[in-house]
Amino acid sequence: MSVLSLKNVVKRYHNHIAVNDVSFDVHENRIFGLLGPNGAGKTSLIRMITTITQIDDGEIYIAGEKLNPSHTAWIGYMPEERGLYKKMKVGEQLLFLAQIKGLTKEEAYRRIKVWFEKFEITSWWGKRVEELSKGMQQKIQFISTVVHQPKILILDEPFSGLDPINANLIKDEIYRLSQEGTSIIFSTHRMEQVEEVCQDIVLMNGGKIILNGEVNAIKESYKNHEYHVTYRGDLPALNNTGLNLGVHRPGEIHIKSDADTPANQILQTLINQGVAITGFSEIRPSLNEIFISKVEEQTHA
């Protein structure tokens, strides 16, 4: 069952169409990536899902129900442009943000305490936000996003500005939350982050969806049948083997092939030629490369 469903959604601003007939489904318990370059329409889309702006055309469904303001209690949203009240104390601020999501004060207090213990930051309760470092503020912001146990968690560029340690911490939390039943929508233009974390993706450009599906399936379908071979010593001549040679650097070489030639055949040919093979794998294109080729396809269409 899809926890979030978009059908032909359109968003127009006075001089351009930010979201142009977008449809996709997010399934329960999955980590879903909303990708695209800056200006693709991701944030406009997210703002409609979070009821910040109105839909101009089309429909959005949350767990089968048409989107309405009461659904904000089910959604946790961490925007790309994020911040907190600087002069307010951390504890008070989290209580406030939890309460506007519908939690009672007592319940909010309990849950915040649990998160503080988990992140080992209990001493921060009475500190003002401006006294904390940026990484610390991000942690607080993260807690404010998840404290009400939302069904859907929407994170817009969650790792921007984070050092590797804190980024890892958040990533672990994302995995854990996903396992505990939260559906996560992860929006970014950093494709390499997506490959690590997401299971399903949608690729947007110019307000339209240009790719939609499971990450592995997409990468499979974009295979070039190219192989990456590493070897020891010198490379014997391969000109007459019928092998299509690609990039060649000391110790490694790419072999281009086609769908009909099985990998074993290529491997066999190399071994026959006396290549001292240390590694052999199929090159799967990165999402970055897929994206670029897709966009170029679009521009030339």
Next chain:
Amino acid sequence: MTTFLAPIGLILVMAFLIFLISRGSDTIKTIAVIDNAGIRDSSDTSINNLRIDYSYTDLPSAIAAYRDKKFSGVIELPPIVLDSKNYDINFHADEQLAIDESMSIKKLFRDRIKKHKINQLGIDASQLDLIDPKITIDPKTVDDKEKEMSSLTSKISSSIGAIVGYALFFIIFIYGNQVMHSVTEEKRNRIVEVLISSVKPFELMMGKVIGVGLVGLTQISIWAILLGIISLVGMNFIPSPDPDMLGATPDMLSKSKAFLPDDMVQVTKELLAINWFKIVPLYFFYFIIGYFTYAALFAAIGSAVGDNIQEAQVLVTIGSLPLIIASYIAISAVKAPNSSLAVWSSMLPFTAPVVMPVRLPIDPPSWQILVSILVSIIASILLIYIAARIYRMGILMYGKKASFGEILKWMVSKG
């Protein structure tokens, strides 16, 4: 903290100033008076801080005594010429008299000379008193109404209205600005997007307006109570101002003694007779309507500007122009509550909340009050609606300030 410190500080400063002024010169000075006019009275030994010594009868010895540091100066009273109005006193000293001292001396001798002249000329003192009429203007209403007020009462009650109007102007300015600052702060530290993913923009804006308004009411109430307490306590310590310093003649003084008790009773009675049950709720109404209108406007301004807070301040000042103009009209309305300026501006939106309170105590026609209320409510609702639409779009814009055309589009867009 500042809530308590500010009025206390203000009172202390004022008390200190009054204290300084009223003490004047505190050293006791003795002045020798050579009485060649023959007007001295044995009861004159001092007046205020000046002691008078009549023991010297010629100038040289008095000057000698002055030099011996016995006196602060020597006054020569020349003989009185009955048909001359001028009377020149020579005051011999190195240091001139302070203003209050010279006024005291003038008053003393004026009294004496007057008495002397009345005596010499054979004038009846009571006839003299009747020459100066005591004029009062009694307002009479043309309509057949029971209630008539003395001019003083109407002035006092209009002043009360003016204070209310001015207080409103003040509150709107200060707390309206707070609302605007809150809006720009939320934009600047980027928390606003999280907030409006949880609550509707209209709820956020009105929550802010109401919240700040309540803070304002609390602060004003604390100030009012504190000032009330301090004034009551302070009344006992502040010396009554010397009438001579105010330039009053002795005649006025004797008349005012008669004036105070009776007329105060009259005024108090009339003040109590004013229909405060009708007026005070209206005061609250105008407070609330005026504050809400302007606060919503300031919230909209705060949301439409970029990170440049100076720009917002400028716009807010421009937006407060009707309010400032209204406060000036209110002052003129105290003197002329039924002038067409006062009447019209008490019914037009944006100026009504400040001008009508001034007019209320003089009982303007009910239809005017009704029109004023209706217009204020409609204008307020309209403005809050427009402000909400601007706010809703403005809080999501970052960096640059929206152009005027863009803002107009926001008012009609769906969001």
